[in-house]
Amino acid sequence: MPASKSPVIETRGLRKVFRDFWRRPTVEAVKGLDLTINDGEVFGLLGPNGSGKSTTIKMLLGLLRPTAGTIRVLGSAPDDTHAKACIGYLPEVSHLHTFLTPRETLMYYASLFGLSRAQAVQRTRELLAMVDLEHAADRAVGGFSKGMARRVGLAQALVNAPRLLILDEPTSGLDPIGSREVKDLVCALAKGGVTVLMTSHLLADVEDVCDRVAILDRGVLCAEGKIADLLRQPDAVRFEVEGLDEPDAAAVRAELEARTGRRVRQEYPAMSLERYFLQVVARDGQQRTFAMAPFLGATLSAPETDPTPTSNSLPMT
Amino acid sequence: MFPHDGQSRARGLALKQTAAIARATLVEAIQQPVAFLILLSAVMTTLLVPVFQFHRFGEDGRLARDSGLACMLVFGLVLAAGTAGRTVSGEITCGTAAAALGKPVRRVTFLLAKALGVLAVTMLFWLGVLCATLLAERGSAHFISHIEYTGYVMDVITLVLGVAGVAVALLVAAARHYYGRRRFGVSAFVGVVLSQVLVVLATGFYNRLGQLYPLLGEAACLDSGAGHAHAAGWVFYHPELNLRVIPVALLVLFALAIFAALATALATRLPTGPTLAICAGVLLLGLAGDSLLIGAPFWSVRGLVAGLLPDLQNFWLCDAVARGGRIAWRYVGAAALYALTCCVLFLGAGCLAFRERDLG
Numbered sequence: 001m002p003a004s005k006s007p008v009i010e011t012r013g014l015r016k017v018f019r020d021f022w023r024r025p026t027v028e029a030v031k032g033l034d035l036t037i038n039d040g041e042v043f044g045l046l047g048p049n050g051s052g053k054s055t056t057i058k059m060l061l062g063l064l065r066p067t068a069g070t071i072r073v074l075g076s077a078p079d080d081t082h083a084k085a086c087i088g089y090l091p092e093v094s095h096l097h098t099f100l101t102p103r104e105t106l107m108y109y110a111s112l113f114g115l116s117r118a119q120a121v122q123r124t125r126e127l128l129a130m131v132d133l134e135h136a137a138d139r140a141v142g143g144f145s146k147g148m149a150r151r152v153g154l155a156q157a158l159v160n161a162p163r164l165l166i167l168d169e170p171t172s173g174l175d176p177i178g179s180r181e182v183k184d185l186v187c188a189l190a191k192g193g194v195t196v197l198m199t200s201h202l203l204a205d206v207e208d209v210c211d212r213v214a215i216l217d218r219g220v221l222c223a224e225g226k227i228a229d230l231l232r233q234p235d236a237v238r239f240e241v242e243g244l245d246e247p248d249a250a251a252v253r254a255e256l257e258a259r260t261g262r263r264v265r266q267e268y269p270a271m272s273l274e275r276y277f278l279q280v281v282a283r284d285g286q287q288r289t290f291a292m293a294p295f296l297g298a299t300l301s302a303p304e305t306d307p308t309p310t311s312n313s314l315p316m317t
Numbered sequence: 318m319f320p321h322d323g324q325s326r327a328r329g330l331a332l333k334q335t336a337a338i339a340r341a342t343l344v345e346a347i348q349q350p351v352a353f354l355i356l357l358s359a360v361m362t363t364l365l366v367p368v369f370q371f372h373r374f375g376e377d378g379r380l381a382r383d384s385g386l387a388c389m390l391v392f393g394l395v396l397a398a399g400t401a402g403r404t405v406s407g408e409i410t411c412g413t414a415a416a417a418l419g420k421p422v423r424r425v426t427f428l429l430a431k432a433l434g435v436l437a438v439t440m441l442f443w444l445g446v447l448c449a450t451l452l453a454e455r456g457s458a459h460f461i462s463h464i465e466y467t468g469y470v471m472d473v474i475t476l477v478l479g480v481a482g483v484a485v486a487l488l489v490a491a492a493r494h495y496y497g498r499r500r501f502g503v504s505a506f507v508g509v510v511l512s513q514v515l516v517v518l519a520t521g522f523y524n525r526l527g528q529l530y531p532l533l534g535e536a537a538c539l540d541s542g543a544g545h546a547h548a549a550g551w552v553f554y555h556p557e558l559n560l561r562v563i564p565v566a567l568l569v570l571f572a573l574a575i576f577a578a579l580a581t582a583l584a585t586r587l588p589t590g591p592t593l594a595i596c597a598g599v600l601l602l603g604l605a606g607d608s609l610l611i612g613a614p615f616w617s618v619r620g621l622v623a624g625l626l627p628d629l630q631n632f633w634l635c636d637a638v639a640r641g642g643r644i645a646w647r648y649v650g651a652a653a654l655y656a657l658t659c660c661v662l663f664l665g666a667g668c669l670a671f672r673e674r675d676l677g
Contacts, residue, residue, distance in 0.1 A: 081327075081421035084420060084422075091415065097345060099344065099500065112338075138498070140500075
């Protein structure tokens with residue numbers, strides 16, 4: 001479908017120079033970034049610390065002013081409130097009002113999107129159930145652990161049933177179960193048509209969920225493309241056979257070496273540590289994840305109010 | 318669809334956002350222990366001034382009143398500037414401002430909502446200290462002439478009720494926190510203000526000698542010698558309060574509103590410390606505005622400073638109510654317009670400064 005390939009985020013020649021109190025340049029965080037993220041994609045922005053990932057995201061949201069270049073988000077300028085009504089944003093650190101409870105926090109953010117009280121109450125209840133914080137819904141978030149605060153942050157990013165979800169280090173501070181749940185959530189949202197832009201230091205997380213990635217280093221775009229294309233080793237082939245005993249394996253290896261004249265490496269693949277951990281420890285977590293899935297589908301398919309993603313009208317009044 | 322539908326929806330959304338942000342600002346501000354300590358200090362200082370007066374020149378009430386209004390101005394200035402600094406500059410630093418502005422909230426809406434929140438905190442504080450000032454003036458020694466007693470008498474009951482009100486408010490806040498898990502700071506702040514309002518209302522039921530009006534009627538009315546009118550006929554309710562203080566206190570509130578706007582504007586670019594320092598400087602120079610202008614040419618540094626800064630002498634008219642004097646409501650209206658103009662100018666400058674501010 002041509003419509004599904006329209007760019008949701010587009011930057012051209014994007015630059016950001018930070019300045020000190022006297023307007024002297026201190027650091028150039030982003031250097032001429034050209035980026036295109038299409039509708040329905042899960043896009044990963046990777047890079048080491050100080051590479052300009054968070055700066056780029058803040059420019060996309062209009063929180064930082066670019067020094068040069070252009071940005072279009074959902075076809076509008078980044079500080080356009082109509083476009084922002086369709087965006088969900090999870091900051092790198094869950095910046096929350098410490099005196100508010102999770103329920104009050106979500107009600108507060110729902111009111112910023114113009115949801116009516118009844119809609120906000122229902123949406124808050126659903127999101128608290130989704131992030132598994134119903135038991136702590138009326139405790140001040142100031143006393144929460146980092147992982148719990150992250151869950152509140154994630155819930156507030158979804159309060160408007162966004163069309164574009166921007167997640168800055170979404171799994172930071174979460175345990176493996178929480179991390180798995182976030183990745184499942186991203187996949188579920190992507191299936192529902194939500195475009196996701198995420199950054200992470202945990203490359204395995206990105207590999208699990210992203211369609212395409214871009215790698216930034218010191219503000220410069222170093223690589224961009226589909227994960228499969230970037231990681232493919234064109235001069236190597238791997239076979240996996242289940243239930244092959246040692247003599248047969250040795251015979252196959254010998255046959256291959258004889259035919260190709262190259263050295264063949266034989267391995268016994270192991271499951272990932274994350275998968276093993278979830279099997280051993282996370283039975284409750286897995287159940288919670290599965291219980292969450294149908295609920296997520298319902299949330300995505302029937303949001304409280306129509307966010308009118310194709311037009312940039314105010315959605316939630 | 319009508320073409321103006323989108324505009325009216327946008328306006329409705331902006332109003333809703335303003336209300337939400339202002340409410341969150343108010344709750345956050347009065348939740349802070351420092352805000353409660355400022356209120357408590359102002360109220361207690363005001364209530365205790367009549368008790369610790371060692372020299373009397375027949376103007377105990379005036380001294381209590383002036384002290385209360387001075388507390389209102391100085392503590393109110395610290396509260397308004399501190400709250401603005403924390404809520405704007407602090408939120409920019411800690412990232413909650415960015416979290417809100419990542420939503421469909423305009424920067425102008427955000428800043429104006431913050432200013433409204435700061436103003437709401439200041440008004441709550443003002444109400445509490447105004448009531449304490451009324452109580453302190455009534456409680457201070459007055460000359461009365463009565464069938465049972467003639468001479469100077471302090472209304473100890475009123476002062477004790479005022480202080481007890483504070484204590485009860487603290488106990489109630491602690492109980493609400495313990496049993497209902499309600500926020501102590503919010504309960505205590507609102508409770509102290511409410512207690513002072515209730516005590517002010519209760520003073521109408523008894524005279525300075527502690528005699529109840531419903532029992533003794535007109536016979537309980539005292540001549541305080543301070544210009545209070547006698548109630549005629551059967552008396553059920555006769556608060557012997559100097560209500561002429563209210564216009565003077567309103568003028569102080571207008572001055573505090575100017576400082577709230579100024580501090581909000583400054584906090585878009587400066588941390589809380591410099592914001593407080595600049596506000597204190599504006600207070601001093603603003604009070605000296607008249608002196609600066611005397612003999613100064615129009616185009617001079619002194620003239621420029623006096624012209625640019627709000628003339629705070631317009632809002633400090635304690636002496637006007639001495640010896641039975643009154644402030645005309647027309648003057649209060651004109652002062653309100655002047656204060657509004659200053660607020661609009663300061664907040665306009667603040668919006669310009671905030672528009673290009675990086676929120677990282």
